[in-house]
Amino acid sequence: MNTTDCIKTRRSIRNYKEDQISQEVLKEVVDLARFAPSWKNTQTARYYVVQDAAVKQNIAENCMMEFAFNTKTLTKAPALVVVAYVEKRSGYERDGSFSTSKEDRWEMFDAGIATQTFCLAAHEKGLGTCIMGIFDEEKIAEAVSLPEGQKVGAVVAIGYPAEEPQAPARKEVEQLVQFL
Numbered sequence: 001m002n003t004t005d006c007i008k009t010r011r012s013i014r015n016y017k018e019d020q021i022s023q024e025v026l027k028e029v030v031d032l033a034r035f036a037p038s039w040k041n042t043q044t045a046r047y048y049v050v051q052d053a054a055v056k057q058n059i060a061e062n063c064m065m066e067f068a069f070n071t072k073t074l075t076k077a078p079a080l081v082v083v084a085y086v087e088k089r090s091g092y093e094r095d096g097s098f099s100t101s102k103e104d105r106w107e108m109f110d111a112g113i114a115t116q117t118f119c120l121a122a123h124e125k126g127l128g129t130c131i132m133g134i135f136d137e138e139k140i141a142e143a144v145s146l147p148e149g150q151k152v153g154a155v156v157a158i159g160y161p162a163e164e165p166q167a168p169a170r171k172e173v174e175q176l177v178q179f180l
């Protein structure tokens with residue numbers, strides 16, 4: 001799959017086949033995601049893959065801020081990935097001060113790049129993903145026993161797609177770009 005096809009045909013997938021994903025394939029996806037750019041190459045993204053049915057269901061039912069749509073998606077997905085990041089590196093100087101006026105927001109910026117790279121890599125391997133932003137950060141951290149010094153960036157449902165959704169409408173290029 002070339003880059004254009006990968007970017008254009010990736011969709012948020014919310015219906016999955018029951019097939020489990022092998023750890024080998026999941027490692028191949030992370031192997032690609034680790035080439036995402038990051039602040040001073042700090043590589044702060046971490047991937048917590050949840051395949052255990054009980055842990056996954058606990059997250060689906062108790063950690064998604066009672067947003068039933070996400071509970072439903074996670075219940076159908078054979079796995080989910082908590083994308084976390086190591087705190088206080090991205091956007092920081094060695095002495096612990098912020099490098100720029102964006103302060104700690106580069107942490108989530110890097111987590112976002114890593115998450116999209118992960119999703120594109122997964123798509124290339126025939127997997128569907130859905131990035132989720134509506135979740136209870138503290139409860140997710142507890143559910144996956146996130147180590148001290150790491151924060152949850154996003155929750156990603158993952159599995160082999162059982163649907164082929166149309167791309168939601170996109171803005172026109174002219175609405176997005178300005179040449180100066």
Ligand SMILES: Cc1cc2nc3c(=O)[nH]c(=O)nc-3n(C[C@H](O)[C@H](O)[C@H](O)COP(=O)(O)O)c2cc1C
Nearest residue numbers: 010011012013069070073130131132133134167168
């Ligand atoms: C930061 C972020 C948070 C999102 N949160 C959710 C979510 O909580 N639940 C959900 O079903 N989709 C969520 N989405 C998926 C978007 O709805 C989806 O990307 C958008 O509608 C465009 O569709 P596409 O991904 O198929 O191109 C999220 C996407 C992003 C990037």
